[in-house]
Amino acid sequence: MILGISxxxxxxxxxxxxxxxxxxxxxxxxxxxxxxxIYELVKEALxxxxxxxxxxxGIVVDTGPxxxxxxxxxxxxxxxxxxxxxxxxxxxxxxxxxxxxxxxKYQIPVISLFKSIKGNYYCGFYDGEKLTFQFxxxxxxxxxxxxxxxDIVLAGHAxxxxxxxxxxxxxxxxxxxxxxxxxxxxxxAPALLANSNKYPILPIPLTETDIT
Amino acid sequence: xxxxxxxxxxxxxxAAAIVNREGDVLSSVIINQNKIHxxxxxxxxxxxxxxxxxxxxxxxxxxxxxxxISMSEITAIGVTRGPGLIGSLLIGVNxxxxxxxxxxxxxxxxxxxxxxxxxxxxxRNEIIYPAMMLLVSGGHTFLAYMPSKFEIxxxxxxxxxxxxxxxxxVGRMLGLDFPAGPIVDRLAKSGTANVAFPRPLINQALxxxxxxxxxxxxxxxxxxxxxxxxxxxxxxxxAVMEILIVKCKRALKKYPCKSLVIVGxxxxxxxxxxxxxxxxxxxxxKLCLPPLKWSTDNAAxxxxxxxxxxxxxxxxxxxPISRLPLTEF
Ligand SMILES: [Zn+2]
Numbered sequence: 001m002i003l004g005i006s007x008x009x010x011x012x013x014x015x016x017x018x019x020x021x022x023x024x025x026x027x028x029x030x031x032x033x034x035x036x037x038i039y040e041l042v043k044e045a046l047x048x049x050x051x052x053x054x055x056x057x058g059i060v061v062d063t064g065p066x067x068x069x070x071x072x073x074x075x076x077x078x079x080x081x082x083x084x085x086x087x088x089x090x091x092x093x094x095x096x097x098x099x100x101x102x103x104x105k106y107q108i109p110v111i112s113l114f115k116s117i118k119g120n121y122y123c124g125f126y127d128g129e130k131l132t133f134q135f136x137x138x139x140x141x142x143x144x145x146x147x148x149x150x151d152i153v154l155a156g157h158a159x160x161x162x163x164x165x166x167x168x169x170x171x172x173x174x175x176x177x178x179x180x181x182x183x184x185x186x187x188x189a190p191a192l193l194a195n196s197n198k199y200p201i202l203p204i205p206l207t208e209t210d211i212t
Numbered sequence: 213x214x215x216x217x218x219x220x221x222x223x224x225x226x227a228a229a230i231v232n233r234e235g236d237v238l239s240s241v242i243i244n245q246n247k248i249h250x251x252x253x254x255x256x257x258x259x260x261x262x263x264x265x266x267x268x269x270x271x272x273x274x275x276x277x278x279x280x281i282s283m284s285e286i287t288a289i290g291v292t293r294g295p296g297l298i299g300s301l302l303i304g305v306n307x308x309x310x311x312x313x314x315x316x317x318x319x320x321x322x323x324x325x326x327x328x329x330x331x332x333x334x335x336r337n338e339i340i341y342p343a344m345m346l347l348v349s350g351g352h353t354f355l356a357y358m359p360s361k362f363e364i365x366x367x368x369x370x371x372x373x374x375x376x377x378x379x380x381x382v383g384r385m386l387g388l389d390f391p392a393g394p395i396v397d398r399l400a401k402s403g404t405a406n407v408a409f410p411r412p413l414i415n416q417a418l419x420x421x422x423x424x425x426x427x428x429x430x431x432x433x434x435x436x437x438x439x440x441x442x443x444x445x446x447x448x449x450x451a452v453m454e455i456l457i458v459k460c461k462r463a464l465k466k467y468p469c470k471s472l473v474i475v476g477x478x479x480x481x482x483x484x485x486x487x488x489x490x491x492x493x494x495x496x497x498k499l500c501l502p503p504l505k506w507s508t509d510n511a512a513x514x515x516x517x518x519x520x521x522x523x524x525x526x527x528x529x530x531x532p533i534s535r536l537p538l539t540e541f
Contacts, residue, residue, distance in 0.1 A: 084314025
């Protein structure tokens with residue numbers, strides 16, 4: 001059984017994949033979950049499935065971008081569980097998780113936007129295989145996209161997407177993907193874990209980004 | 213044998229320790245971030261949190277290796293739940309909860325301050341209760357009365373800066389390295405206390421205030437051409453010590469005790485140790501100055517305090533609380 005954890009955006013997410021199948025997923029509001037909500041959610045999941053902690057054979061954890069404290073909540077929990085159970089843990093970016101979902105749906109490159117300080121955006125470009133990051137303002141991002149792409153899907157920060165779309169002259173799809181999906185996390189967990197490294201998986205420390 | 217794994221991440225040190233009920237410390241590992249924070253002249257919360265997440269598993273792993281015990285000998289995990297920096301606390305708490313889940317051990321949230329107060333009894337040192345406790349560190353400054361090891365009464369705390377902060381800020385004004393405490397104390401010894409710095413709140417009960425003293429040093433530095441660093445250190449330390457000693461005496465007069473316990477980083481100050489010894493000799497009570505490694509932040513004290521929680525059957529679910537009061541468990 002593989003455990004997926006995401007705490008970087010507005011929701012805390014737990015997804016469980018058993019033998020290639022998504023068998024459990026739950027999201028709860030970050031503000032209600034507090035600083036230890038991920039522990040409660042994982043405990044609840046194991047109880048619901050009537051499984052023991054030792055059934056966990058691998059962990060996939062969202063390493064952000066996102067709120068720095070909330071990313072660290074999930075990552076420190078995942079690292080602790082990986083260490084105590086002696087099972088692999090692998091980190092995955094929230095930008096890639098949104099990218100995977102959008103790419104599976106539209107089959108064209110994806111940009112995941114995260115609002116940052118001083119009107120800037122942090123964004124991940126995902127082409128179905130690889131993720132690259134840029135941190136700059138919308139004018140520079142749109143100029144780059146208009147030059148490098150012919151088609152693109154926009155995911156992530158809702159207002160940012162709308163603003164960016166107005167600056168794009170190429171084919172664009174404005175998606176409804178604004179956060180990490182429990183389904184994407186759970187369904188892709190085994191494939192993501194195949195690239196597994198053992199500890200330490202560190203969160204991408206984005207002091208520029210603070211998504212609430 | 214039966215042991216506690218203690219975990220401490222409330223400020224800038226990542227620490228873990230294995231401790232038995234008698235206070236024997238089987239292993240203790242502390243990774244400090246002084247190098248990172250020296251550039252800022254203090255603790256920078258964002259960097260502290262980032263360093264904790266990098267250091268915590270290696271710290272715990274080393275602690276368990278050093279202790280060389282089997283997992284079945286660990287009774288519980290005790291982790292600091294506050295007070296402290298929230299971004300730092302949540303790393304320790306979430307790690308501890310995950311370890312408890314993986315190893316199937318109870319995880320108990322511990323008050324960092326209670327850890328400090330119990331630190332004087334590590335390695336079988338004995339506090340004779342009732343005891344007067346003075347905690348003087350970078351994070352805290354207060355006097356507390358402990359009729360027994362379970363009961364704590366807060367007598368007075370600082371309204372603004374802690375003593376350790378005052379030392380560090382004055383050190384920074386004088387261009388000294390962080391942490392500045394030991395350097396200021398050393399320079400003070402070769403200087404003369406010839407600047408009349410104020411002693412804020414000295415006549416008022418048992419509360420403390422150090423920001424006015426710090427500002428007075430800043431004003432003095434701005435007012436003269438070529439300051440004598442040794443003399444300024446001597447004058448500053450003189451003011452701090454007079455405040456601390458006067459308050460300890462006043463507290464002991466009002467609450468007669470069998471011991472005076474001084475913990476926290478500033479307990480390293482030779483001037484404070486001398487002053488405290490004089491008080492205790494005069495009153496004929498025991499002076500407890502635990503080894504400095506247990507006075508500054510460490511996880512052994514959290515481990516020892518965890519036994520008190522087990523005795524009281526207080527299985528407090530660890531949720532980080534930045535401003536956890538001293539009187540709460
Ligand atoms: Zn402390």
